[in-house]
Amino acid sequence: MKKYKAFTSxxxxxxxxxxxxxxxxxxxxxxxxxxxxxxxxxxxxxxNDTGNSILFKQALPNVNVxxxxxxIPVEHTRIENDALSIQANYCPDLxxxxxxxxxxxxxxxxxxxxxKIMMRTGLMSGGQYPLFPDHISTFLANTHFFTSDLGxxxxxxxxxxxxxxxxxxxxxxxxxxxENPYYDAPENxxxxxxxEAAQRIWKNTSLQYEVAxxxxxxxxxxxxxxxxxxxxxxxxxxxxxxxxxxxxxxFFGPIGFDIGAVFAHLLLNAAxxxxxxxxxxxxxxAQEHIFAxxxxxxxxxxxxFRNLWNTRGVDRLSKTPGxxxxxxxxxxxxxxxxxxxxxxxxxxxxSEVADLETITNAKKRINAKHRALHTAEQLILHxxxxxxxxxxxxxxxxxxxxxxxx
Amino acid sequence: MKKYKAFTSxxxxxxxxxxxxxxxxxxxxxxxxxxxxxxxxxxxxxxNDTGNSILFKQALPNVNVxxxxxxIPVEHTRIENDALSIQANYCPDLxxxxxxxxxxxxxxxxxxxxxKIMMRTGLMSGGQYPLFPDHISTFLANTHFFTSDLGxxxxxxxxxxxxxxxxxxxxxxxxxxxENPYYDAPENxxxxxxxEAAQRIWKNTSLQYEVAxxxxxxxxxxxxxxxxxxxxxxxxxxxxxxxxxxxxxxFFGPIGFDIGAVFAHLLLNAAxxxxxxxxxxxxxxAQEHIFAxxxxxxxxxxxxFRNLWNTRGVDRLSKTPGxxxxxxxxxxxxxxxxxxxxxxxxxxxxSEVADLETITNAKKRINAKHRALHTAEQLILHxxxxxxxxxxxxxxxxxxxxxxxx
Numbered sequence: 001m002k003k004y005k006a007f008t009s010x011x012x013x014x015x016x017x018x019x020x021x022x023x024x025x026x027x028x029x030x031x032x033x034x035x036x037x038x039x040x041x042x043x044x045x046x047x048n049d050t051g052n053s054i055l056f057k058q059a060l061p062n063v064n065v066x067x068x069x070x071x072i073p074v075e076h077t078r079i080e081n082d083a084l085s086i087q088a089n090y091c092p093d094l095x096x097x098x099x100x101x102x103x104x105x106x107x108x109x110x111x112x113x114x115x116k117i118m119m120r121t122g123l124m125s126g127g128q129y130p131l132f133p134d135h136i137s138t139f140l141a142n143t144h145f146f147t148s149d150l151g152x153x154x155x156x157x158x159x160x161x162x163x164x165x166x167x168x169x170x171x172x173x174x175x176x177x178x179e180n181p182y183y184d185a186p187e188n189x190x191x192x193x194x195x196e197a198a199q200r201i202w203k204n205t206s207l208q209y210e211v212a213x214x215x216x217x218x219x220x221x222x223x224x225x226x227x228x229x230x231x232x233x234x235x236x237x238x239x240x241x242x243x244x245x246x247x248x249x250x251f252f253g254p255i256g257f258d259i260g261a262v263f264a265h266l267l268l269n270a271a272x273x274x275x276x277x278x279x280x281x282x283x284x285x286a287q288e289h290i291f292a293x294x295x296x297x298x299x300x301x302x303x304x305f306r307n308l309w310n311t312r313g314v315d316r317l318s319k320t321p322g323x324x325x326x327x328x329x330x331x332x333x334x335x336x337x338x339x340x341x342x343x344x345x346x347x348x349x350x351s352e353v354a355d356l357e358t359i360t361n362a363k364k365r366i367n368a369k370h371r372a373l374h375t376a377e378q379l380i381l382h383x384x385x386x387x388x389x390x391x392x393x394x395x396x397x398x399x400x401x402x403x404x405x406x
Numbered sequence: 407m408k409k410y411k412a413f414t415s416x417x418x419x420x421x422x423x424x425x426x427x428x429x430x431x432x433x434x435x436x437x438x439x440x441x442x443x444x445x446x447x448x449x450x451x452x453x454n455d456t457g458n459s460i461l462f463k464q465a466l467p468n469v470n471v472x473x474x475x476x477x478i479p480v481e482h483t484r485i486e487n488d489a490l491s492i493q494a495n496y497c498p499d500l501x502x503x504x505x506x507x508x509x510x511x512x513x514x515x516x517x518x519x520x521x522k523i524m525m526r527t528g529l530m531s532g533g534q535y536p537l538f539p540d541h542i543s544t545f546l547a548n549t550h551f552f553t554s555d556l557g558x559x560x561x562x563x564x565x566x567x568x569x570x571x572x573x574x575x576x577x578x579x580x581x582x583x584x585e586n587p588y589y590d591a592p593e594n595x596x597x598x599x600x601x602e603a604a605q606r607i608w609k610n611t612s613l614q615y616e617v618a619x620x621x622x623x624x625x626x627x628x629x630x631x632x633x634x635x636x637x638x639x640x641x642x643x644x645x646x647x648x649x650x651x652x653x654x655x656x657f658f659g660p661i662g663f664d665i666g667a668v669f670a671h672l673l674l675n676a677a678x679x680x681x682x683x684x685x686x687x688x689x690x691x692a693q694e695h696i697f698a699x700x701x702x703x704x705x706x707x708x709x710x711f712r713n714l715w716n717t718r719g720v721d722r723l724s725k726t727p728g729x730x731x732x733x734x735x736x737x738x739x740x741x742x743x744x745x746x747x748x749x750x751x752x753x754x755x756x757s758e759v760a761d762l763e764t765i766t767n768a769k770k771r772i773n774a775k776h777r778a779l780h781t782a783e784q785l786i787l788h789x790x791x792x793x794x795x796x797x798x799x800x801x802x803x804x805x806x807x808x809x810x811x812x
Contacts, residue, residue: 165564205727
C-alpha cells in the first residue's frame with residue numbers, strides 16, 4: 001500500500017502524466033484548483049493546446065468536525081469510487097466518467113464536466129434546467145431500485161452492504177442532521193434573528209418526536225445504496241445535461257433520505273427567491289417553478305421505480321397485491337420528513353447554504369430563513385400523514401407565502 | 407492462516423490437550439459425539455478421573471440447502487464466537503463459557519453445560535422452568551438494548567455491524583422463513599394432511615402481504631445484534647439455569663425477530679401438547695402454562711428494556727416524550743408477526759420440529775400442526791393491529807381451542 005500524502009498542484013500534474021492515455025507525452029499542462037469545501041482538493045488539469053482537461057480529485061484528511069482524530073481518508077475515497085462505479089452501471093451519463101483510481105492515495109481522476117455549473121449557483125442566478133427532473137428521477141429510481149432487495153438478490157445486497165457501512169460519514173450526517181439542530185449545540189451557527197425560532201424548536205417535543213422516528217430510519221433502515229449527500233452543490237447541470245458527483249457519504253439507508261435532500265435544497269432555494277428574483281411576481285414565478293419541478297421529480301421517480309419493480313423485480317413476494325402501493329406511500333412519508341430535516345439543518349445548524357447565506361439584506365435573509373424553517377417544521381410535523389406529493393407543495397406554498405415580505 | 411480440516415473424535419482429544427489449562431497433562435480423556443444437526447460437530451471431551459468435561463465444537467462445511475457451493479465455514483465460526491463474546495459482556499451466566507477459539511479451524515472450546523437439557527426436549531417431557539422467563543427476557547433486553555442505537559454510540563454500532571452482515575446465514579433464514587412456505591417450493595416438507603392448508607396459504611394474498619412487510623423488516627431493519635436462531639433447540643435449561651447457545655446466525659435485524667423465535671417455539675410446543683400431555687386437562691394446563699410464560703417473558707423484556715433505556719440510554723433524542731412508547735408498540739407488532747412467520751415455517755417448510763414431528767398418532771399430529779398453522783396465520787394477519795401481549799394469547803388460545811381433539 002502506498003503511503004498517503006496530499007498532492008500539490010504541480011504534483012497533481014506529474015501524477016496525471018503517469019496515467020496512461022490521458023494526455024500526450026509532451027503536452028504542456030496547467031493546473032487550477034477548484035473550490036470544493038474542506039474535505040477534498042480538486043485540480044483541473046488542462047492541455048492548453050488541445051483544450052482537453054481532466055479533474056484530479058484527492059480526499060484530504062478528516063477535518064475535526066465531530067471530535068474525531070485526524071484520519072487519512074483512504075476509506076472515503078474507496079467508498080466514493082465504488083459508489084460511482086455502481087451508479088455508472090445504471091446511469092452512466094448522470095455521473096462523472098471515472099478515468100483512473102488510486103484508492104491508497106485517495107485520488108480519483110475523472111472526465112471534466114466544465115461545461116456545467118453547480119446547480120445551486122445556477123438556480124441562484126435564475127437558471128432553468130428543464131431536463132433535470134427527468135435526469136434526477138432516473139438517477140434516483142435506478143440507483144435505488146437496483147441496490148434494494150427489490151432489484152438485487154438479497155444475499156448479494158448484504159455483501160455489497162458490508163463495503164458501504166461508512167460509519168464516519170454517517171456519524172457526521174447524523175450529528176449535523178438529527179442531533180445538533182435540536183438543542184443548543186456549540187457547533188450550531190444561528191444568526192441573532194433566528195435565535196428565538198431555534199429556541200422554539202428546542203422546546204418543541206412534538207417536532208422532536210417526529211425527528212426521533214426519522215433519525216431511527218436513517219440509522220436502521222437499510223433499504224438501498226444512497227448517494228448520501230445529494231444537495232444541489234453536488235449536482236452539476238446545463239440545460240441539457242446533469243452530473244451527480246461526490247458520493248463519499250454513500251451508505252445503505254432509507255430511499256427517502258436521498259430524495260428529501262434534492263427537495264430540501266430546491267426548497268431552500270425557493271425560500272431565498274425573494275432576494276434572487278427581481279420582483280415579487282418573479283419571486284412567486286420562480287418558487288412555483290421549483291414546486292412544479294419537485295412534483296415532476298417525484299412523479300418521474302415513482303413511475304420509473306414502479307416500472308422497474310414490475311419489469312425487473314427479483315422478489316416473488318414483492319408482487320403481492322397492495323405491497324407496492326404501501327411501499328410507495330411509506331416512501332412518500334419518509335421523503336416529506338427527510339426533506340424537512342435536511343432543510344432545517346441548513347437554517348439551524350452548522351452548514352449554511354449559499355442560497356440563503358449570501359442574501360446581503362439582513363431583513364430579507366432572516367425572512368428567507370424563517371420561510372425555510374417554517375416549511376421544514378410543517379414537513380417534519382406532518383410527514384406521517386402525507387398521502388400525495390401535492391401536500392408537500394401545499395405546505396411549502398403556505399409556509400413561504402405567510403412570510404413573503406419583499 | 408491454518409488450513410481447515412474436519413476433526414475426528416481422536417483429533418479433537420489431541421487438540422484439547424494442546425489448549426492450556428484445560429486438562430492435566432496425563433489425564434485420560436474420552437470423547438463422545440453429541441448430535442447437533444448437520445452444520446456442526448460437537449464432541450464432549452471428558453476426564454473420567456476428575457469428571458471434568460468440555461465441549462469441542464467445530465463448524466462443518468456448508469450443507470447445500472440453498473444452492474450454494476460448499477464453503478469452509480470459517481466466517482460462521484468467527485461470527486458465532488464474536489456474538490458469544492458480546493453476549494457474555496451483558497449476560498455471562500446465560501451463554502456458554504468460551505474457553506478457547508480457533509477461528510481458522512472453526513473450532514470453539516467451551517465449558518460443558520451437561521447439567522442442562524435442550525429446552526425443546528424438556529418441554530416435551532413436561533419439564534417446567536420457572537426461572538426461564540426471567541433469564542430469557544434478561545438475555546433479550548440486554549443483548550438487544552446495548553447493541554442498538556439506543557444503548558451504543560451509533561458510529562460504534564455501524565462498525566460492529568460491518569462484522570455481522572452474515573449474508574449466507576441470512577439468506578438461509580430468509581428463504582426458509584419468508585419464501586419457501588409461501589409457494590409450492592420443492593424444498594418444503596408438507597405431509598399429506600396439511601397439503602390443502604398449504605394450498606390455502608399459497609393463495610392467501612392478504613397473508614402474503616403481511617409476510618412481505620415482515621420480510622422487508624427482516625432484510626432492512628438493522629435495529630440490534632440478534633441471536634438470529636433463538637429456538638428451543640438452542641436453549642439449554644435446568645429449573646434454575648439457562649444457556650443460550652449457537653448464535654452463528656447472528657446479524658443486525660429487527661428485535662422482534664428474536665423474541666418471536668422464542669414465542670414461536672413455545673407455541674409450537676403448546677400445539678403439540680395434545681400428545682405430550684396425558685389428559686385433556688393436562689393438555690390445557692400445559693398450554694396455559696406456556697401462555698403464561700410468554701406473557702411473563704414479554705413483560706420482563708419490556709420492563710428491563712425500558713429500564714435500560716431510561717437509565718443507560720446514550721441518545722438524547724430518544725428521551726423525547728412518546729417515542730419510547732411508540733417504539734415498544736412497534737416492537738410488539740413485529741413480535742406478533744415474526745412469531746407467526748417462525749411457527750408457519752416449521753409446519754409448511756423444510757424444518758420440522760420434534761414437538762410436532764414426533765407425535766406418532768397421525769391424526770393427533772395433523773391436528774397439532776393445524777393448530778400451530780392456524781395460530782401462525784392469525785398472528786401474521788393481525789400483527790399490525792396488536793396492542794398488548796394478551797392479544798397474542800387470545801389468538802393462540804382461540805386457534806388452539808378450535809381444533810383440540812384428543
